[in-house]
Amino acid sequence: MNKLSRIFKIIHVFLYYRLYELIPSHKIPFLLKALIAVCFWYPKTSKKTDSAHNLRIALEHLGPVWIKLGQMLSTRKDLLSEQLSIELTKLQDQVTPFATSLVLDTICQELNITQISDVFFKFDEQPIATASMAQVHGAQIQLPDESQPISVIIKVIRPNIEHQIKSDISLMLLFAKFISKTKDAHRFRAVEVVREYEKTILNELNLKLEASNGIRLRDNFADSDDLYIPKIYPDLSTQKILVMERIYGIPVSDTAALLQQGSDLKNLAERGVRVFFTQVFRDSFFHADMHPGNIFIEQQKPNDPEYSNPKYIGIDFGIMGTLNEQDKRYLAENFVAFFNRNYLRVAQLHVQSGWVPSHINVEEFEIAIRAVCDPIFNKPLDEISFAQVLIGLFDTARQFEMEVQPQLVLLQKTLLYVEGLGRQLYPQLDLWQTAKPFLEQWVKEQMGFKAFFKSSKENLPYWLEKAPEIPEILHSGLTTLNNMPQMKQELIEQYLEHQKQHRRFLLQLTLVSCGFITSLLIVMFGNLDSLIWQLAVGVAGSITMLNAVLVWLKIR
Incomplete structure (x- = not known):
């Protein structure tokens, strides 16, 4: 029911914001044209509203998974019109903000404090940026070893966002499973791709993990002249908030x-x-x-x-x-x-x-x-x-x-x-x-040779650790080779035994089938008032039941 309501919401947004107007008329599929024609009465936004603006608002309305799509499209100025590109660029940091009171409640709850001033010297209620997953506010902290307050940003996860993401992902999985049943679908591995995306986007909701990622990337480029990664304060970061150096x-x-x-x-x-x-x-x-x-x-x-x-x-x-x-x-x-x-x-x-x-x-x-x-x-x-x-x-x-x-x-x-x-x-x-x-x-x-030398140098401690075991490994390998003829004979015998058991199983299965058919024919066409026919039914039924039990014991 939840998936069905989500599908109806997507259809509603598509129709209400006239998103079909972004598709060239000659490329609109017949079924979509039929849907638009049938829903001519459906309430829609004004025709005077710009299509690019409608697309941005529609993506915001549908939530984070769709906003991510818009963000990716916004970088492709070579593929989009200038108007569409400018409008989608707003999805990068100008998504509709959520209430500052919710931000303050989340920070206090996550850091286990009664008021924001317990930790932060200053806090800006006006957000710096509002993205699909989180909202960013400026602040200052006073560290014991610093004479002046340090400017930082506080990133706060949007409330109740996980349910919406999981709802869209479950819908994507539904379509992926449908696609996986079509011809040659195994090559697309649609379910695996959606699962990978699910893992990726849900990781975005864990700001503790983001803090760890940022620290690792900062270490990788510590001496770089090309890339700077701001300092992250892990002691002030939790799953729902991240505190990081403010950059300009x-x-x-x-x-x-x-x-x-x-x-x-x-x-x-x-x-x-x-x-x-x-x-x-x-x-x-x-x-x-x-x-x-x-x-x-x-x-x-x-x-x-x-x-x-x-x-x-x-x-x-x-x-x-x-x-x-x-x-x-x-x-x-x-x-x-x-x-x-x-x-x-x-x-x-x-x-x-x-x-x-x-x-x-x-x-x-x-x-x-x-x-x-x-x-x-x-x-x-x-x-x-x-x-x-x-x-x-x-x-x-x-x-x-x-x-x-x-x-x-x-x-x-x-x-x-x-x-x-x-x-x-x-x-x-x-x-x-x-x-x-x-x-x-x-x-x-x-x-090259340098790669071989580097690899050898990295593995040398491991090789030295395993060196005392080499004689034992060699002895074990030679013993195994020496026993190969005997092992081969044992495998042949095991194979023949399995074949024998398989033939016995097929015979019992055949007897069950024949016994069942025989019993059925006797019941249908025999004279059950006669003692001979009653005896025949009893014998056939008993043999059938015995073999059926033996077959069941083997396959259970």
Whole structure:
């Protein structure tokens, strides 16, 4: 019933806010046209209201899962109209706020204090930002070892949000299970993808986990000239509130302000790509929610020696991605092969990694990939979109039974974010050439003598610990080899015994069936007044029952 009411709410929002007007008329499916025609009487917002504004309000109305979709779309200025992009950008930090009284109640309850001034020197009731999951307020704290109060922000989870998220996720699972029953659905692994998304978005509700993620990312970039992560105060952070150093920066989407302060936008765009690939391939731990509301650029002054080279500032660590070593290796080699247009290597890697079944013809797969990628790569740089390549590859891979990899979905989404941000800063950004030297160096480090030496050095303590066990392991291995003929004979005997038992089981099952049919025929056509027929029924029934019991004992 809960799912049904949610479906009706989505239909209501779709109709009320006239979202169908965003779809080109020639692309509206017949069933949707029929629904719109039948519901002509349904109350709707005014026709004078802008469609882009309607979409933003509708996404806000539907809740966090839908707002996240709008945030991702807002970075793709190359795919959306300017009006739509501007409106969706408001979803990054201008969602409708909730009452300050609820914020204060949550903070006091989480920190076990009676009033806000027990911990915070100052608290700003007007929120700095209001996002899909949480609301952010400015404050100041006085630490014992500091002479002046420190400016911080307090992030507070929206009340009663978990129920709404779980409701939408359950609806997505319902559709995913329906899709999984269709032809070739196993390749999409829809249920796994939704489960992975559920885990990711529910992790966002745990600010204690976000604090841990932020501390880890700050440690990874402690000495970086490219990225700054604000200090987090874990002692003041709980599952529902996060206290973090307040930063002052320029939103990465505000190119006018960046140009005004003299920032080199081309350099910024290229460094942003480098920061992302460093997180993925060096640390195996990357920020997976890189929409413009979470990324800022340091404010600089003309007399600052780092004036032309400001750092990125990252916030909001609720969604973080990880990759295992195997996926990371295959991914890096795939990227390098793409950059070098070595499509045969791309096809081979897809098979080797298990992303595409081994029976697929590699040469045919290479030709299909080339047909997709070559026309795209031959375009001018500002017309090449990773999104186009990705969509094209998915369409091609579908023909070759490629399965969706749930562990890579976050990475793909984040890479689209990164390209969108880079293109906002510098439309001629060549994502491929910017990333290629970094990835080639990384692959070289993983495969050369240095990689062997590094791996040996890391594993040396383990090898030394296990060294005394080597003679025993060798003795055990040789004993096993010596006993192989005997083990083989025992396995053959076990197999023959199983075969014998299986034949006995089939015989008993056959006797049960025959006995049942015989008893049924006697009852239907025999003269049950006769003693002989009664005796025949009794014998047939007894044999049937005995064998039925034996069969039941074996299969229970």
